[in-house]
Amino acid sequence: MSFETLKVATSGPICRIAFDRPDAGNAINAVLVAEFTAVLRSLAAENGPDGVPVTVIVLEGGRDVFCAGGDFEVVAAEGDAGDPEPLYALWQALAEGPFVTIALVRGRANAGGVGFVAACDIVIAEPSARFGLSELLFGLFPACVLPFLIRRIGHQRAHFMTLMTRQIGASDALASGLVDILCDDAEIELVRNLARLTNLGKPAIARYKTYMATCRGDPGADKAAALAANRQVFADPDVVAGIRRYVTEMKFPWEE
Template sequence: MNCETIRLEIDKGIARLRLDRPEAGNAINAQMVADLGAELARCEAEGATIVVLEGAGDSFCAGGDFEATASGETLDPAALYDLWRRLAEGPFVSVALVRGRANAGGVGLAAACDIVLADRSASFGLSEMLFGLFPACVLPFLARRIGAQKAHYMTLMTRPLPAEEAAGWGLVDALGDEAEALLRRHLQRLRHLGRPAIARYKAHRAATDDSLARGRDAALAANREMFADAEVQRNIRRYVTEMKFPWEA
């Protein structure tokens, strides 16, 4: 399969999924959501037990692609939310390997994964409120990982958390000087897990914690309402064309 925005390698049950839009900070557009869904299906079909998600270049993922939004592209929040649920609940161990910036929807991608590994270049931020939005679809995944109050604080403050602080909050499970070495140490243990055991455990976890299912309808409704708001659309277009935030003259 030829995907425009994703590069996939599978070897001995370990899949490396690379977001491949480095010129855009690996920002999420409709094509990336479709490509990720297709490649995750391929991972499952080929029996991958571990799926490692990472970004090309200097960023993990800059969030939603504002340039695409400003040009009129519609990103279906249901497709994105369900993709994150697939990472959270699918019959494999999902690992986010974060180097550089994870912002907005990039935080959602990481928080959806079973394990988050990061090097010291990583940062995690929710910038949506600066543009009159809030991270409706991210919050159920983030709150499940770090708790509702810390997710609330990140939403309101909009500042990026450095890797060390994110690790202290539980957003990062393990932190190291070199991401690839950190991943290798984890794979030495994870590769011994059998696929049936992983599938049973992940299904059990989803059944005993239904927060992602319960949060879905409200998150999608809020997302659609916000992106239909004319002022929000103006804020996004202005940022794309003038690189100015809404409060700047």
């Protein structure tokens, strides 16, 4: 498939999605949201072109700009930013879908670009990465970004980023929890981690992320869901068969 705003390449269990609006700073518009959503829906429902279930999605931008946020050119021309629900649903799909989502961040991630980063499961950044929420400068605030950002870095840190409107560097983002891995070469670090991540099965990822979407870290409130999830996985005959095989043959489920 060809896209107007994205570059998409799938190989085995890995799909790489790159923002491809370099002249617009990879800004988010309705076409980008629709195309990205279509890709995720396809990958969630079907195998990739190699006939293999896609279990890892890698999101990246450009060297200097990861994603500049919403497209102000559209707002200036039309006087409206459009319906925010499709973008919010896209971030939910990244956060809760049946795949491991990884953001590779180089350069600037602003506003909605931070939303994409915060929605991903794992964030790998290079020292050039910078993160900012500039919305209040224009009388806006990042209402749709904040639920995903607060989940990652906590209420006060997200509140501080919103009020200050200034960019933070990669090392500060690492300290806050917005970035998981800071390295000189994100590609090398990605390859190093893919060797393990691609061994995770799609049903296991789907169950885990569905559970994590409702887990709040409160032992009392989470008890019923935790017990139900535990019982569900041990009731799966494929899971039990994999455990038996490991006990008898010392082989992991993915090994021949």
